[in-house]
Amino acid sequence: DGGITQSPKYLFRKEGQNVTLSCEQNLNHDAMYWYRQDPGQGLRLIYYSQIVNDFQKGDIAEGYSVSREKKESFPLTVTSAQKNPTAFYLCATASGGAGDTQYFGPGTRLTVL
Amino acid sequence: RKEVEQDPGPFNVPEGATVAFNCTYSNSASQSFFWYRQDCRKEPKLLMSVYSSGNEDGRFTAQLNRASQYISLLIRDSKLSDSATYLCVVPKGTGFQKLVFGTGTRLLVSP
Numbered sequence: 001d002g003g004i005t006q007s008p009k010y011l012f013r014k015e016g017q018n019v020t021l022s023c024e025q026n027l028n029h030d031a032m033y034w035y036r037q038d039p040g041q042g043l044r045l046i047y048y049s050q051i052v053n054d055f056q057k058g059d060i061a062e063g064y065s066v067s068r069e070k071k072e073s074f075p076l077t078v079t080s081a082q083k084n085p086t087a088f089y090l091c092a093t094a095s096g097g098a099g100d101t102q103y104f105g106p107g108t109r110l111t112v113l
Numbered sequence: 114r115k116e117v118e119q120d121p122g123p124f125n126v127p128e129g130a131t132v133a134f135n136c137t138y139s140n141s142a143s144q145s146f147f148w149y150r151q152d153c154r155k156e157p158k159l160l161m162s163v164y165s166s167g168n169e170d171g172r173f174t175a176q177l178n179r180a181s182q183y184i185s186l187l188i189r190d191s192k193l194s195d196s197a198t199y200l201c202v203v204p205k206g207t208g209f210q211k212l213v214f215g216t217g218t219r220l221l222v223s224p
Binding site: 031035040041042043045048058088090094100101102103104105106107109 | 117121147154155156157158159162200210211212213214215216217
């Protein structure tokens, strides 16, 4: 079964807690991305990674951290420093070439209580 | 001009109608463009890529006007299942693929 998996689908967190969102892919894609989507706004880029052991900040990286220790995995940690973490988080992958299409996982809906 | 701008809608059309959405972009160097479809509370899914003047796939046609910096999406013979939000996506700069997503245009197709 190929594709991109994200877990959990729904996540509830208390204020002040860190939480890690999982993103796994078996498409053998080099590039991986994390976005967040808020109502009425377009997707905003949090972090991206072109290759294993390398990642770059996106437009809204403050309060988030990532790692890329394996090609298949790109977990996102939402830290307590993120002021408004309630959102829909989407992971995407691309084979890495310029002009390549990005494909999305099913997303994780995070709610801070 | 915003990086990517779309009319949020909603566009309410009856089944069988033809409907068109426009999207304007600011980066004149962009070479490839995308339309994604997003259902409520789901992930975006690629609908069409546009690399030259346009692209056609069944009932869907995408047109690119570089001079005026807009992309259009035309849907013919609308189906109930076409009801969704359509996201216009434009690369940011050149080289490594960072994308800018529009806020989307909502389409509602009624019986």
